[in-house]
Amino acid sequence: MTDTNTPEAPKKTTLTVTIDGTAIEANPGELLIAAAERTGTFIPRFCWHPRMTEVGMCRMCLVEVSGPRGMSLQPACMQKCGEGMVVETKSDVVKKAQDGVLEFLLVNHPLDCPVCDKGGECPLQDQTLTFGPGESRFVEEKRHFEKPISISELVLLDRERCILCDRCTRFSKEVAGDPLIHFINRGNTTEVNTFPEDPFSSYFSGNVVQICPVGALTASPYRFAARPWDLDQVESTCTSCAVGCQTVIQSSGDQITRFQGVDSDPVNWGWLCDKGRFGYEAVSTSARIGGPLMRNAAGELQPATWIDSLDAVATRLRTYQPNEIGVIGGARLTNEDQYAWVKLAKSVLRTDNVDAQLADGLPAEAWIGLPAGTIDDLANASLVINLGPDIKEELPVLFLRLRDAVTQKKRTPFVEFSPLSNSLTSIANASLHYRPGEVAVLVEAVLDAVGGKTAERQISGLEAAAINDFAAVVAKATSSGKGSGKVVVLLGRASLADSTDSVVEAAGRLMAQLPNVVFLPTMRRANLRGALDLGMSPGLLPGRVTQADGRAWFASHWPSVPSNVGLDTVGMLESAAAGGLKALVLLGADLLADFPDRGLVERALAKVDYVVAVDSITNETNSQAHVVLGACGFAEKNGTTTNLEGRITTVAAKVSAPGTSRPDWMIATMLASQLGADLGFENVESITDEIGRVAPAHRGITSASFGERANVDGILIPIPVVADAVADDGVEDGVEAPVDADSSDGTVETAAEPVGPAVPTLLSIRPSSVPAVVPTPDSYSLRLVVSRTLYDNGVHTQSSPSLAKLAPRAGIRLNPGEAERHGLRDGDRVKVLSQTADLITSVITDDRVPRGVAHFLHNQPGVSATVLMDQVAMQSEGITKVRLETVGS
Amino acid sequence: MARFSPASLERARELVDHYPRPKSATIPLCHLAQEQDGYLTDSAMEQIAELVGCTPAEVYGTASFYEMFKFHEVGKYLIGVCTNISCMLSGGEELLDHAAESLGIRAGSTTADGMFTLEEMECLAACTEAPCLQVNYRYHHKVSNGEFDQLVADLRAGKTNTPPHGTLGRVRQSIPADRRANHDRL
Amino acid sequence: MPAPLKMITTRWDQLDGHTLEGYERTGGYTALRKALTMEPDAVVEEVKAANLAGRGGAGFPCGTKWSFLPKDVFPRYLVVNGDESEPGTYKDRILLERDPHQLIEGVLIASWAIKAKQAFIYIRGEMPYAHERVAQALNDAYNAGYVGKNICGTDFSIDVMLHWGAGAYIVGEETALIESLEGNRGMPRLKPPFFPATQGLYMQPTVVNNVETLSNLPWIINNGASQFTSYGNEKNTGTRLFAVSGHVKNPGVFEVEFGTTTFRELFYDKQFCGGIRNDHRVKAFIPGGGSAPWFYEEDLDTPLDAGVVGSKGSMLGSGAIVVMDETTDMVKATWRLVKFFAKESCGKCSPCREGTNWLEKIYRRILEGHGRPQDIELLLDVADNISPGLTWPPKQTTICPLGPSAAAGALPGSVKRFRSEYEAYIAAARPLIPVNGH
C-alpha cells in the first residue's frame, strides 16, 4: 500500500476482545462487564454500578480471562479490557464459580421473597430462579438482625436481607457526599448502619433504595404500597426543578406509587433527589382543585361547570383594554401549555404583560440570550464559577453532577462567590463570601488580580490575600490547558433580597474578561427556560426572539402581535396596586408565598378588579381569585419540558386528573374559543408541531422527534441548522437560521420555509457591565439574605406528607458573634424590622452566616421574610436592610 | 468524660499532624480515647470525626472493624486467652475453661465487680510459649491453672503494674514539631 | 549438622541490645552510614544481588519489589508490616522487642534506597511492649540524628512514624495494611490494579516489607551481598527465623540457614526442638503458618527451602511451624484453623465472608455430634467454591488469599487423609437436622 496515496491508516483506537468466541470492539479503559453488556453479553453482578467506583466485592461477575498464566477467574467489573483478551463467560468453571457465589449470597439471606418489596424486581431473586440450586444446602441457622430499622425519615433498612454490596454506602460517600451510612463490624457480622442517633438525612437518600440490588433498603413512602408486578410505568421528566431528571412514573390502580430515576447520560445519571422522588404524594393531595370554581352569592368559591366559568372569564376579560390585563406565572407548565397561553395572551388578549418569573429570578433579557453551556460542559470545563445560589438546595441533581466533576476523577476546578458559606463552599477550590449586593465589586477585583493588578486592600469585607488567592486559582485553571477550555458560569439568584443588577454586572464582567465563557442558568422552577424561550416574558416572542425582531414573522403566523413591550411582574403588581392593571391571570403563581415583597402583592390583590387563577392545588393566593380553573398536574398530562440547559424532553400522563381538571393548554384553547378565537390546537402534538414550525429556536422539532433513537436524551435547543437547509432557502431571501456551534446533539433538519418574512434572529446578548449600585456601608443595620432550601412551605412540599416534615426550623440565622453583639442567643425571640414591615421570630445561630448578615430561608413554615422586602428600595439601594430589636419575654 | 481532656486533645492534635492525611490518625485517636475512658464512647467518636475531618459514621465504621475497640464498658482488666492452634495443642482451651470457671463468667463477659472481662483470643504471636494469655495486652507465657489463679489474685490485690484497660504503650513517640507530616500536606 | 548461625538474632541475648547504646556498641548504624555513601540505586542492586526473599509470607524478592516503583513518581512511602498474626507465627514480635534499632536501621537503609519521603512502622495493636520498645528506639534515634532532618549529616531527611493497629489479622495483607494506615477498615484492595508499588498509600508508590525482611538489611550492607548469598542455597539466601510450636519438646524461635536445614533436623536436633513431646510420632505439621496445607511424617526430610516446599503443595510462608503428634484430633485442629479464618474474614468478598463461616458451622456441628454423612462432601464442595480446585497456591474466587486459605489450606488434606476421623464423629452423631436433606 506504500505506493498509493492513501493516507496512513488511522491509528486503531479500539481494542479487540473475544467474548465467548465472538470478537468485539472495546474502548481503551472500558471495563469488561460494560463492554460485554454493550455488545449483548450480560454478566451477572450485584455490587457493580456503572455510575460508581467499582469495588469487585460481591464476586458475582467472575468470568475466565486470559492472562500470562492462562485462563483465570477475574471479576469482570474490575477488569479493564485489553487487546487480544480472551474471555469466557459461560464455561463450566465460570458457571460453577457464579453458582457458588450465588449460593453464598443466599446462605444468610431470608427466604421472604413473597413479602419483600423487591420481590418481582430483585436481581438476587432473578439470578436464583434462573441459575440457582433448587434447594438450600445450608442447614445452619441464618444470621439474625432486628427487623427493619429506620435509618432516616424516608428509608428503612432490613439488615438480614442485605448482601453487603457497598452500593448504598458507596453512593452516600462518593455520589451524595453524605457518608452517614457505613459498614459497621467485620466479616460475617458486618452490617450497614448509621452512627447512633445520626440518621442518614441526605437530600438523595431515595437513590439508595433504587440501587439496592435486594430488598434491604425500602422507602417508607413506598413500602408495601404496591407490588412491583402490579406496576405499570411510563417514562417522563421530573418537573420538581429545572434539571430535568429522567424518570419513570409507576402507578397501580390509577394511583402513582413510585418514581424511579432513569440514567440519562447528559443529565441525571439515574439519580433523583428526594423531593423529586417522593413529591408524587402531592399529586393526590386533598388540596387538589379538581375543576372550575366560581364565587357564589355569598362570595365563596364553589364548583362550577367549564362552560359557565369560561364564559364568565371571557365576558369579564372582554371589558378590559389589552394593557389592563396581566398574565403571571407558568414556569411549571409544559412547553405546549406555555405556548398556548402565550399565544392566547399575546395574540388574542393582545397584552404583552406576561411574565413567568415572580421577580425571584433574573430578568429574561439579561440571560436567555447568553452563550449557553450544558451540564456536560460543566463537568468538562476548565473552570466552573458559581454566581448563583446553593444548587444543592435548588437543583439537587445538578449539584451531584458538579460534585462528581469537582471531587471525583475529573477534578474540575471550581470557585464560588456567595453571600454565605453553603454546600458549594465545602467542595470549592476557592470561595469568596461577598457582602450582599457587592458581588460585582468583588468579581471586578478578582478579574483585576487575574489580569495582574492584585488587590491591595480589603474589598467587600474580604482580605486582599483571599482575593488574590482566589484569583490565582482562576488564573491557573483558565491557563492550564486542562479541561475543555470553557469557563462555565452558574448564573442565578443567591438571595431574593438583593437587586439583580449586581449579579448581572458580574456576569458581564466575567464574560468580557475570561476566555470561552458559557452560562448555565440556575433558576429553580422546572420549565422556566421553556417559558422564557416560548415568550412568557414582556418583550419576547416564542423561539427566543425579541418582539422587535420577531414581530413581522409572528404577524404572518398569529392573529396579531403586541405592539409595545409590556410589564414584568413587578410592573404589573405596581400598576395593579395603583389601579392601572385591572385583571390578573395567575398561571400556578402563588404570589403571596413567593413574590419577594409581600406588601406589594397584598396591595395589588386588594385593588385589582378581577383575578383568574389557573392552578391544580389550592394555595393562599388562588383562594382569593374570583374564578379558579382547575388544571391537570404532573403525571396527568402529556407534553414536553425544557431544562436549564435548553434540553427538551417529554413528560407523560400516567394517572387521570381529579374531577374535570383540564391541561392548561386546553384551558387556554377553550378560553380563546369563548373569546371568539381559534388557537388551532387539537391536541398536545399539534402544539408541539406548531412550536417546531414557528418558534425560531425550536424549528424542525415535531412531536415525532422525541421517539427517535438519536433523541433519547431529549433535544437541545437552539437547533443547529444543517447548512444545506439554509442554502435551499437562498441567502438573498434574507433567511437566517439560528446557529449554535456548541450544540452537539439533537440535530434536526430544518424544513425549507415558504417565502415570507425572514425567520428572526435568535436573541444573543452580552450582559451589561453597567456598574450596579454599590450599597452604602451601614453599621447600624444588617443586610438581609433570603435563600431557598429544598424543603419549604411551598404547596408542593407541604402536600407531600413524607417531605413536609423535613422543612427546617424557621427563624433568623445569625453569625454567633453577630447574635452576641445584639445580646441574643440561639432560640431567643427577636423582632426584625425593615423599612416596610416587621416580624417576630426566633434566633438560630449559624457560623456559616457572615457577620453583618441576617439570613432567612425562603418560605419556611411560620415566617415569611418576603414581608420585609420592598422592591423599590431593593432597586434603589441594591439590598434589603433590617434591624433587630429584642422583645421582652 | 468522653470528650478528650485538654492533655489528650493536645496529643490528639499532635497525632493528626503526624500523618500526611488526617484520617490516618483515626485508629491512634480511637486508642487515645479508649485509654482515657476505658472504652470508645459515642462522643469520643464524634470528636475524633471532627479532628480527622470525616463523619462519626466513618469513625465508627473503621473502629468497629477492629477487635480491640470496645463500644461498651469492659472490666478494668481484659484477660485474653489464646486458643488458636499452637495454644490449643498445649492446653489453651483448658486454660480458658479454667479461667471461666475461676472467674465465674463465660468468655465474652465481665465479672459483676467490673474487674475482669474474659475473652477468647486468636493467635497472639507467642506460639512457642503456649498456652499464653494477655492482661490488657500484656503477655503471660506458659500459664498453668495455678499461675492463672495467682495472677488474678495479684491483679485483684493491685500487686501488678498492669495498667487499666485501654492503656497502650506507655512510651510515646515524639516527633519534632518541624518534622510532622502536615507541614507539607497537599 | 548445621552450625548455629546468627545474622539477625545477635542481640537477643544481650540485655541492653534494644538500647541505642547497646546497639551502637555492637556495630549498630554502621551499615546506615555506609549505605548513605552509596547511590540509592546501588543499594537496591546490592539487595537484589543478595536475593533477599520477603519474610512476610509471600517470599517475593525484596530488591525486585523495590525496583517496581515507577520512576520519578513522588512522594513514595515505606510501610513496615509488623502486624504478625498468622497462626503459629512468632518472630517479628521478638525482633521488635529485642532489637528495635536493627529494624529502624533497616528501615532507614530501605528508605534511602527507594527515596521514600516517610516510613511507617505498623505494629500489631496487641503488642504494646513492642510498641514501647520501638517508640523509645525511635525517640533515641531521632535525638541521635539517625532519623529526621539531614540524617547522619547528609542531605537526606526521612521521618519514621510508629503506627499501631487494633486487632485484625487481615490487616497483615499489604493492601489492607495500607487501607488501615489510611484510617479505614482494613479491607484488601484488588491487585491489579492496586499494587502498592504503583498505587499504594494515598495512591502513591509504596513499598510494604516485613519486619524480618528489613532487619536483614544492616547485615547485607555491612557484609555485602556475596557474603549473604554464601549462606543458604541459590534461591534461599541468608538465614530465616522459624517458630516451632506445638507438640515438640523444646518449642522455640530459631534462626537457621535458609534452604539447607530439614524439618526433621529442626524437630529432632538438640540445638533446636529436641524431639517430639513424649517421643510420640508426628501426625501432621504445618510448615508455614495457619494458612498453609499440612505436611505429614513422610515430608520430614524436606529441606526448609521455599521452592521445594512449594513444589510439594504447601509453603514456608511466615516461618511458622506447628507440630501435631499422634494424639491430635484432626477434625478439631482443622476446625480451629477454619474458625480463625471465618472470624478474621474482612467481609468484603461473599465467598470468604459467607463461605468460611459456613465451613466453620459445619465443622462445629460435626464436633458437637450432629454431623451428617453428606457433610464431608459438602465441606469439600463449599471449600471448592471459595478456592476452585483446592490446589496450592490457591485459586481464588476472592480478592485476597484469606478465604482460599481456609478452603485450600489445612482442610482438603485433613479431610482426605483423616477421613476416618470425620466419619467416626459422624457415625457417633445424633443428627439434629434431617439426614435426608440435601
Ligand SMILES: Cc1cc2nc3c(=O)[nH]c(=O)nc-3n(C[C@H](O)[C@H](O)[C@H](O)COP(=O)(O)O)c2cc1C
Ligand atoms: C491474609 C494475609 C495476612 C498476612 N499477614 C502478614 C503479616 O502479618 N505480616 C507480614 O509481614 N506479612 C503478612 N502478609 C504478607 C503481606 O501481604 C506482604 O506480602 C508482606 O508484608 C510483604 O513483605 P515482604 O515482601 O518483606 O515479605 C499477609 C498476607 C495475607 C494474604
Ligand code: SF4
Ligand atoms: S478473601 Fe476474605 S479477607 Fe480477603 S478480601 Fe475477601 S473477604 Fe476480605
Ligand code: FES
Ligand atoms: S459486580 Fe463484580 S464483584 Fe460485584
